[in-house]
Amino acid sequence: MIFAEEIQISLHSNWQFRQVGKEAWLNAEVPGTVHTDLLKNGKIEDPFYRTNEKDQQWIEKEDWEYKTIFSVDDEIITKDRILLDFQGLDTYGDVYLNDSLILSANNMFRSWQVDMENIIKKGDNELRVYFHSPISKTEPVYDSLRYTIPVSSNDQSAKKLSVFSRKAPYHFGWDWGPRFVTSGIWRPVTLKAWNTAIIKDAFLERKSLTKQSCSFLAHLEYDVTRPFIGELEILIDGLSIKKSVIELNHGSQKDNITFSIENPELWWPNGMGDQKLYEIEIQLKKDGKIIHSKKIRTGLRTIELVQDEDKRGTSFYFKVNGKSVFMKGANYIPQDNFLPRVTPEKYEHILQSAAVANMNMIRVWGGGIYENDIFYELCDEKGLLVWQDFMFACAMYPSNNAFLDNVKYEAEENVKRLRHHPSIALWCGNNEILTMWKEWRNNENEEGGQVPLWKNPEDSLKLVKAYDDIFKNILPKAVIAHSSGVPYWESSPSSSGGGYENLNSGDSHYWGVWWGQEPFEAYRKNIGRFMSEYGFQSFPEFTTVKSYTDDRDWDIYSNVMKAHQRSSIGNETIAKYMEGNFNEPKDFENFLYVSQMLQAEGMKIAMEAHRVKKPYNMGSLIWQLNDCWPVASWSSIDYYGRWKALHYYTKRAFNDIIVTFEAKNDEIKIHAVTDRYEELKAKLIIELIGLDGKKIHSEEKKFRVKANSSKEIWKGSKKILLKKQQKDEVYLKAKIVTDENVIAENHFIFVTYKELDLDIPDIKYDFKKTGGKLFVKLVSNKTAFGVCFDSGDLNLQFSDNYFTLYPRESKLIEIMGDVAAHEIRNKLTVNSLADSYSH
16 A cells, blocks of 8 residues: 555666677566566577576576666655565676666575665666576685585476575476576566655564464654654555554664454464454544554464473474464475566465365475565465475575575565464475585485595585584574564474484485485385475376477386376386386376376375374475476376376375275275364275176174264275185275264275286266366266376366276266366366277
8 A cells, every 4th residue: 555655666667688798688577587588589589498498507507687667756756765676586687777786686585675775866867677597696616615515306406506506496407397597577666655654674573372362562664764753554455453653763673562463363274264354454643644654464263382201202283373383385385487487376276276185284495585565465365384495405505694694685675574374373484405515414325435525524514513503503593583472493304402313203204215215115214204395206297298399209217207207216216116006108198197196106105194193203305396397206286287197086085084094914904084173073985896886795883983083983804805706806995984974985906907807897977067166076887096187288186086987876076167068078078097099
């Protein structure tokens, strides 16, 4: 809201850019990046198509210049204070106004403000930003060191320069992303002008929260140009609750005021209750008129990270509003290599997809960015708690004072920016640095000797000191000083007290499956107190693959398919696991489909095993939710927002009540898991069914499970169940029933999908419109595993997909999207696992 004393003008128009040393100026878009501006001007091809990436690495080595002209009239020039506000400059930008240097930026993670009163002029003003190559700025620093700072191989260059810049690490490449080291004005730039005073900052420190009242101490900071006696008024959801006379003197001034919200409504995570958000407005008035206002939208909740010693180690779980919560969620990476291309609609889609999949936590991973405000606003609205990493990942960092001061400002600004979001559940210092430091220190060469990453112990101590300065001093101090009750965790993964990762304490990243080539069943054995990373790869669907290939590339070992696979063991690892679990797909398109089934079935074992282990384990965050370009990766949603099989499986595995199988030798166990805060009283129905749909055996029993817990509810013998049945011709089905309604179901096969004696099912389907919604109704004559809708370029989403269709049991699926039934009928195909290979 702009008031009479204040003017704000977005400076996003009439920008031009050029490569330094070239004469021609081209049209530019702000916010934007050099790469996207080159693309729009036809100077480069689509960076994501085929292998264009490798031909565009020259861009990072060049300097780039942006300019615009904006006009200032008397209304602005006569204001007491005129400020230029850059919300984000990526990364090394010298800013000139009318050829006067006014700012030298060196951190893309923070904003930059410059007072303009003595520089700006009436009429036209030229604003110019000179972006230095991130490579040319950091290479001399790299060369000057007598030791090597350890950096993971994710930085895809010989000289690993990423650690010397406060710039998104993934821009330099990762094991799921390309290397595009961008430059540009990547967030909004605004001209601000005002008289008298503004509320520069407001921190609503919550002092207490009870059923009767929530009390706050508001820490306010003013920027005053004209002393006056005025009034401060606080409104909650538009209703005035407090007024106070205030005397303000020239300059920066701080003041506190207390207020309360009576009979507060709590904010709850997804699946636990409503997400009540209060709008708290602080109005500064002079002579009865509002001269400035600060609005803060927040929710009322308590958050605790509980670490209590027990028989097996130390717990690690979150309590929200006093209730223990099993965290179900995913790791999130930036949605594009070119960040300004991520629209509000894309944020809405990815986070709504997380909420619909029964997630309650998103980890913002430390190799990306502190996300835009809209990300956290949507998390607030959808009840998605945020595990927020600071932007440090898989590397040690420099120890010089200038670097540390830069980090300090970045940390304080971002903690302040995000502190009122009820979704913020934890600040974490870094991703995997403690674990990698252990590996680097223990690294041995082929002869068994130590590999010297530094030339003497003094250099090693510099690296350790930098780690301690950043992750044990600067970052936790910023969280404590500038937020209200949000816990800090030094490194992910690690154990309590800052120790190395173990399964009895702290959080765990388990990569024995995939990197360790262990079987999927290993997920059941390697469960810690909080599983904050684990994953398996798949390819995106064929429609997505066609966006970056042509038909000559349709082989997983083609140069293009390998270029869109950044894991060093990627495509061959998918093929290896597939060979052991599924029949060989009959063609390239079906290989993509089966890869998604492979990923989903493997991850299903992990997700269900994690939940069965509650309360020992209290968190399961899959790696990863999304992609930054079209690629084979660990994601459950591809770059274009298309749900993979994994996301549908996740929705089922993260349901508030699940039934799950566990088999060891001859024994089969069935567990029920509930996240509800009331006792589960239900009936278990177990059926042994032939692939043709014939029911061979059935039994049922009543059971109870305590609130928010897991329990074994049935145990049996394979031999007794099977009797004379062939194990490749039957499966076991379990249902949990309450009030004659099936609230959870699952199935267990006695062999791998490769060994099942599957016939191609005859799946019939038709469309049905009810209550303005479009549904498709399916029925099959035989058991159909992995039933999959493909809508081609219609890009539809379904209430369920990649599911099992049991014989003669109809299934009703809602089709999301505003598309007519006749159009869907012409595009929609339905296939199953049995259709994917030659018989």
